[in-house]
Amino acid sequence: MADHNDRDQAPNADQPDFLQLGQNEQEPFNFPPPPAGEYQKPKQPQLAAAREWWDHAWETGGFLHDRWEDLRQAPELGWHSMANWVKAAIGLAGICAVIILLDTATDVLADSIRHLLTAVPHVQVGTDTSDGVFAVVDQPIRSYIAAHSASLPISASTVYTLWQVVGLFGLVGGFFRSSGARLTWTAFGASSIAMVYSAAPADGRTIATGLAVLAWTAASAFALRGLSLRPTFFTHIHNAGHQIEPHIHIPAPAAPPVDDTPDNVHPLTKR
Numbered sequence: 001m002a003d004h005n006d007r008d009q010a011p012n013a014d015q016p017d018f019l020q021l022g023q024n025e026q027e028p029f030n031f032p033p034p035p036a037g038e039y040q041k042p043k044q045p046q047l048a049a050a051r052e053w054w055d056h057a058w059e060t061g062g063f064l065h066d067r068w069e070d071l072r073q074a075p076e077l078g079w080h081s082m083a084n085w086v087k088a089a090i091g092l093a094g095i096c097a098v099i100i101l102l103d104t105a106t107d108v109l110a111d112s113i114r115h116l117l118t119a120v121p122h123v124q125v126g127t128d129t130s131d132g133v134f135a136v137v138d139q140p141i142r143s144y145i146a147a148h149s150a151s152l153p154i155s156a157s158t159v160y161t162l163w164q165v166v167g168l169f170g171l172v173g174g175f176f177r178s179s180g181a182r183l184t185w186t187a188f189g190a191s192s193i194a195m196v197y198s199a200a201p202a203d204g205r206t207i208a209t210g211l212a213v214l215a216w217t218a219a220s221a222f223a224l225r226g227l228s229l230r231p232t233f234f235t236h237i238h239n240a241g242h243q244i245e246p247h248i249h250i251p252a253p254a255a256p257p258v259d260d261t262p263d264n265v266h267p268l269t270k271r
Contacts, residue, residue, distance in 0.1 A: 136204075137196055137212045144199035167192075174223030185223040189216035 057064040070083040079087070142160060149156040167188045173181020193212045200208035 133211065136208050137192070137215055140196045140199035140208055141192060144195040147199070163188075163192075171219060171223045174220075175225055177226055182224060182227070185220070189220070192216065 054064075056062055059065060067085075070086055074082040074086050141163070145159050145163070146156045149159045152159065166184060170181050170185030170188050174185045193209060193216065196212040197205060197209045
């Protein structure tokens with residue numbers, strides 16, 4: 001009689017013992033590979049992915065295709081109908097161009113003014129180089145500038161030349177009725193009179209200040225040409241409101257009744 005242990009082990013004789021395989025260092029566990037899924041999809045190279053995105057973007061309805069259509073149709077649509085991002089790009093480019101031009105113009109203007117001030121002829125400020133009535137006004141101004149420009153980074157000769165240029169600008173610009181030039185001329189006259197009053201000799205200060213006021217007033221006839229001190233009255237004429245005329249609706253006369261009597265029927269007449 002066969003042993004029951006041999007009967008139980010007979011069907012499993014060909015199957016490997018996984019416990020012994022796990023303990024054997026030369027033959028470890030060999031599990032079947034997991035089913036392939038999307039998470040194990042091989043990564044696409046970056047260059048191929050970028051090329052795929054580029055091709056998709058240039059297809060009809062893609063991002064780059066729509067932007068190119070906006071640019072292509074912008075000249076035909078005009079400013080009011082073109083895409084908003086095109087307007088923003090054009091505006092930003094214009095602002096950058098203006099800033100660059102202003103920066104360049106500022107540097108050029110500053111360099112020109114520096115050369116102009118450097119080339120200003122040296123004027124003897126503080127010495128009596130003028131004569132006649134003009135010296136009564138000019139000499140105190142020269143003396144005042146020489147006394148108060150010692151600590152400035154520019155010379156007194158340059159300050160005196162700038163004072164003359166500002167006065168000439170106010171005179172010419174005011175003659176052409178420029179409001180800014182007329183304000184400059186007013187400030188120029190007030191400062192000139194103040195300098196004459198401060199630097200003129202004490203015994204002749206009143207005469208020198210009076211002549212300065214008269215000279216500035218006479219020159220103001222050209223600088224303030226057309227300026228009137230009379231108050232201006234404005235007359236507003238209001239048009240009458242819309243008049244509503246009464247409208248009487250007269251109905252049209254009623255049409256005469258239609259006679260349905262035939263033409264061959266005539267009333268009887270007594271003979």
